[in-house]
Amino acid sequence: NWPSHYNLGVAWYEKEKFDDAVLQFEQVLKIKPDHAGTRNNLANILFDRGQFKEATLQLKEALRYKPHDADICNNLAVVLVSQKKFKEAASLFKQAIRINSEYADAHFNLGSLLARQGKFKSAGRHCAEAIRIKPDYAEAYYQIGNILTQQGKLKEANIFFSKGIQLNPNYIDGCKQVVRSHLKGKAR
Numbered sequence: 001n002w003p004s005h006y007n008l009g010v011a012w013y014e015k016e017k018f019d020d021a022v023l024q025f026e027q028v029l030k031i032k033p034d035h036a037g038t039r040n041n042l043a044n045i046l047f048d049r050g051q052f053k054e055a056t057l058q059l060k061e062a063l064r065y066k067p068h069d070a071d072i073c074n075n076l077a078v079v080l081v082s083q084k085k086f087k088e089a090a091s092l093f094k095q096a097i098r099i100n101s102e103y104a105d106a107h108f109n110l111g112s113l114l115a116r117q118g119k120f121k122s123a124g125r126h127c128a129e130a131i132r133i134k135p136d137y138a139e140a141y142y143q144i145g146n147i148l149t150q151q152g153k154l155k156e157a158n159i160f161f162s163k164g165i166q167l168n169p170n171y172i173d174g175c176k177q178v179v180r181s182h183l184k185g186k187a188r
Contacts, residue, residue, distance in 0.1 A: 002031040006038055018045050036066035040075060047079055055079045057181060070100040074109060089113060104134035112143055120147050138168035 009024030022045055025067035028038040039062035046055035059076035066072060077092035093110035096103055113128030124147050130140040148157035164171045 002028045002035065005031070009038070013045070018048070021045060034065045034183070036062040036069060037074060038083060039065075041070050043075060043079070046164070047075075052079055052083050056083070064090060068094040068099055070103050072078065074103065074106045077106075078109060081109075086113060086117065104130040104132050104137055104140075107133065108137065108140050108143065111140070115143060115147050115150070118150075120151055123147055134137075135176065136167050138164045138171060143169065144169050 004023045005027040009021045010026065012018070012024060017181065024046075025038045025058075026044040027068045028035055031186075032038075039058045043055040043062070046052075046058060056076065056079050059072060059079060062072045063069070063076060069126035073092045073096035077089040077096065078091040080086075080092065081114065090110065091114055093106050093113065094178035096106035097110065100106070107126045108130035111123045111130065114120075114123035124144055127144045127147070130137050131144075141160045145157040145160035145164060148154070148160065161171070
């Protein structure tokens, strides 16, 4: 009975007993190979283990069964970014946003990818949209701070870094490092 295997797999996953979760998810797929949620969960484990190609295969298969699932689109895009397949990843982040325009993580992930590519204006818009949707999104504040720092707008960046640190104090060292590296680059 596949639901029992699935529920047990999820329980193991939540307890971070990933080997046990994988065994249960594999049982589900033997019985119900079109179960996209199982493939998505299995892909998350594979991704965390650095098995990017296997995670990609699971997510592409999941998307085949459930083409309008924003989470699967977003997760596949994240895996593709780790493989430096940026064009395909951007397309999938945009697809996730078309499916669910209020998907903060997809906006943030697309913004982060665009920032990585030096497309700061679009990157900032998507990160700002992530914050509009999820006002306590510390990572998005931090990313906007990074974007503004790259543009030499340190005063504006400080506002976003401060808010990110307020929401998540673990960002303080990263914020300092970004500004220091930018200032070192300017000093040359």
